[in-house]
Amino acid sequence: xxxxxxxxxxxxxxxxxxxxxxxxxxxxxxxxxxxxxxxxxxxxxxxxxxxxxxxxxxxxxxxxxxxxxxxxxxxxxxxxxxxxxxxxxxxxxxxxxxxxxxxxxxxxxxxxxxxxxxxxxxxxxxxxxxxxxxxxxxxxxxxxxxxxxxxxxxxxxxxxxxxxxxxxxxxxxxxxxxxxxxxxxxxxxxxxxxxxxxxxxxxxxxxxxxxxxxxxxxxxxxxxxxxxxxxxxxxxxxxxxxxxxxxxxxxxxxxxxxxxxxxxxxxxxxx
Numbered sequence: 484x485x486x487x488x489x490x491x492x493x494x495x496x497x498x499x500x501x502x503x504x505x506x507x508x509x510x511x512x513x514x515x516x517x518x519x520x521x522x523x524x525x526x527x528x529x530x531x532x533x534x535x536x537x538x539x540x541x542x543x544x545x546x547x548x549x550x551x552x553x554x555x556x557x558x559x560x561x562x563x564x565x566x567x568x569x570x571x572x573x574x575x576x577x578x579x580x581x582x583x584x585x586x587x588x589x590x591x592x593x594x595x596x597x598x599x600x601x602x603x604x605x606x607x608x609x610x611x612x613x614x615x616x617x618x619x620x621x622x623x624x625x626x627x628x629x630x631x632x633x634x635x636x637x638x639x640x641x642x643x644x645x646x647x648x649x650x651x652x653x654x655x656x657x658x659x660x661x662x663x664x665x666x667x668x669x670x671x672x673x674x675x676x677x678x679x680x681x682x683x684x685x686x687x688x689x690x691x692x693x694x695x696x697x698x699x700x701x702x703x704x705x706x707x708x709x710x711x712x713x714x715x716x717x718x719x720x721x722x723x724x725x726x727x728x729x730x731x732x733x734x735x736x737x738x739x740x741x742x743x744x745x746x747x748x749x750x751x752x753x754x
């Protein structure tokens with residue numbers, strides 16, 4: 484009796500309903516298309532977008548590095564300064580680095596301004612070459628002017644201050660650091676005022692002005708290094724501190740070349 488009732492249950496549709504029919508599963512499987520032409524197009528677009536974003540960073544970086552190195556090579560050529568090939572061939576690693584370091588030494592106002600200008604111009608050219616957007620290009624030019632003004636004004640003020648203090652024989656003790664106080668304290672706000680005026684006059688910039696805050700002094704590391712280089716501070720020479728300038732200027736050029744409408748108004752002096 485129990486066996487018969489069990490057979491009846493098995494043969495009923497109610498029991499069958501508990502199982503997903505095999506052919507239904509196969510139909511679902513047929514509908515799944517892992518590689519549709521649309522997916523391939525999306526993949527290609529994504530790949531192209533990635534290539535473009537890499538290029539938008541690589542071109543300004545290359546331009547900035549070339550722009551930093553080229554003025555130094557030209558200066559050295561004019562001064563008859565050349566790399567010692569013997570040291571580069573058979574010298575130790577430290578000797579090789581020292582030789583290259585000496586060759587790319589940044590000392591004095593002309594080298595500071597030409598390497599900074601070269602880096603920013605190189606980054607700008609590289610950035611504009613790969614970014615055809617007109618608004619993005621305007622942001623790059625604005626950033627380049629801002630960066631260059633922020634380097635030029637404090638540098639010239641300090642250089643002038645150093646010469647003045649030396650001529651008056653006041654470059655002793657605390658007097659030696661007076662140009663730094665003037666260069667940073669007055670140079671940075673003046674530079675920002677100039678760059679804001681340029682933005683308003685040339686680019687009709689109605690945006691918010693970049694205001695100077697005391698905390699900004701901390702991020703003006705390049706200006707501080709420039710001061711040490713210009714004042715020919717002995718420990719700065721020993722630490723090869725001027726080599727950091729080349730890296731900072733290359734970064735300024737990169738910042739300029741990668742600037743666009745999405746990240747405007749945040750220069751390296753305002754992180």
